Amino acid sequence: MTESVLRPRRSCLAVPGSSTKMIDKAKGLAADQVFLDLEDACAPLAKPGARKNIVAALNEGGWGDKIRVVRVNDLTTHWTYRDVVEVVEGAGDNLDCIMLPKVQSGAQVQWLDITLTQIEKTMGFEVGRIGIEAQIENARGLLAIDEIAEASRRVQTLIFGPADFMASINMKSLVVGEQPPGYDVGDAYHHILMSILMAARKHDLQAIDGPYLQIKDVDGFRRVAGRSAALGFDGKWVLHPGQLDAANEVFSPAQKDYDHAELILDAYDWYTSEAGGKRGAAMLGDEMIDEASRKMALVIAGKGRSAGLQRTEKFTPPES
Numbered sequence: 001m002t003e004s005v006l007r008p009r010r011s012c013l014a015v016p017g018s019s020t021k022m023i024d025k026a027k028g029l030a031a032d033q034v035f036l037d038l039e040d041a042c043a044p045l046a047k048p049g050a051r052k053n054i055v056a057a058l059n060e061g062g063w064g065d066k067i068r069v070v071r072v073n074d075l076t077t078h079w080t081y082r083d084v085v086e087v088v089e090g091a092g093d094n095l096d097c098i099m100l101p102k103v104q105s106g107a108q109v110q111w112l113d114i115t116l117t118q119i120e121k122t123m124g125f126e127v128g129r130i131g132i133e134a135q136i137e138n139a140r141g142l143l144a145i146d147e148i149a150e151a152s153r154r155v156q157t158l159i160f161g162p163a164d165f166m167a168s169i170n171m172k173s174l175v176v177g178e179q180p181p182g183y184d185v186g187d188a189y190h191h192i193l194m195s196i197l198m199a200a201r202k203h204d205l206q207a208i209d210g211p212y213l214q215i216k217d218v219d220g221f222r223r224v225a226g227r228s229a230a231l232g233f234d235g236k237w238v239l240h241p242g243q244l245d246a247a248n249e250v251f252s253p254a255q256k257d258y259d260h261a262e263l264i265l266d267a268y269d270w271y272t273s274e275a276g277g278k279r280g281a282a283m284l285g286d287e288m289i290d291e292a293s294r295k296m297a298l299v300i301a302g303k304g305r306s307a308g309l310q311r312t313e314k315f316t317p318p319e320s
């Protein structure tokens with residue numbers, strides 16, 4: 001993965017572009033990513049004003065090392081081109097990614113890629129720096145996910161949009177993240193989540209889970225976030241500051257798992273060396289480690305390092 005794709009996105013905070021108050025508040029919150037929304041959190045009549053608020057807020061700064069993202073409207077509307085032109089011409093140097101909702105094909109991603117390149121060249125911005133986040137929110141998007149993921153080198157994340165997805169497939173439930181009543185034989189979202197995760201891993205992108213709408217129910221958020229985190233997702237949307245700590249915690253490895261992963265990496269490094277006997281498999285305490293253990297440890301260690309965890313244990317080679 002490139003450095004920009006690897007930046008942590010445990011918590012992706014949604015902020016309506018129409019609310020300057022919420023935008024200001026977001027600057028001080030502990031989210032890895034903030035996305036300023038021009039789509040569903042902005043009423044049609046508020047969209048022109050929201051574009052201006054967003055440009056001003058991005059240029060004003062104060063975002064720390066948060067990933068700064070703007071969600072534009074999807075390409076079945078007439079708003080998308082103006083969203084992109086106005087926001088990127090106005091604040092392209094102070095923006096990390098454009099999020100495209102309801103993506104249905106690789107061609108839609110290519111449209112955004114080409115438009116960004118034209119604006120970057122016109123404005124004298126670095127060409128190709130602004131990334132793309134693609135929301136998968138309907139059957140068309142899911143079935144085209146492979147071509148969406150590889151449509152542009154700018155794509156950094158694939159995001160599950162559960163609310164629109166549930167509506168688009170006629171799922172018999174109104175509660176995002178919960179199982180539809182009547183379906184009692186498993187997780188109704190498993191196929192969608194796994195398809196997004198597989199495409200993300202195949203193309204070295206991040207897989208991000210979408211919103212949990214019961215914002216007062218932090219336990220519910222934690223439960224639903226825990227499922228996608230367990231599968232391997234990198235982060236989740238946060239709709240309210242009250243969900244932030246839970247997201248950051250659930251998508252960071254536990255300290256003991258992080259320590260153990262770093263220990264495996266050091267031990268395996270030593271055992272495979274000349275001094276350690278050039279061994280491909282070795283014992284670490286009661287556990288056998290090999291190349292596959294190293295790969296699994298790298299994932300946990302990578303997540304822990306990007307979450308800022310510090311190791312508390314050191315590997316000491318056994319006395320020979």
Ligand code: GLV
Binds near residue numbers: 163
């Ligand atoms: C997010 O955009 C969703 O539809 O869940």
Ligand code: MG
Binds near residue numbers: 040101137163164
């Ligand atoms: Mg949506």
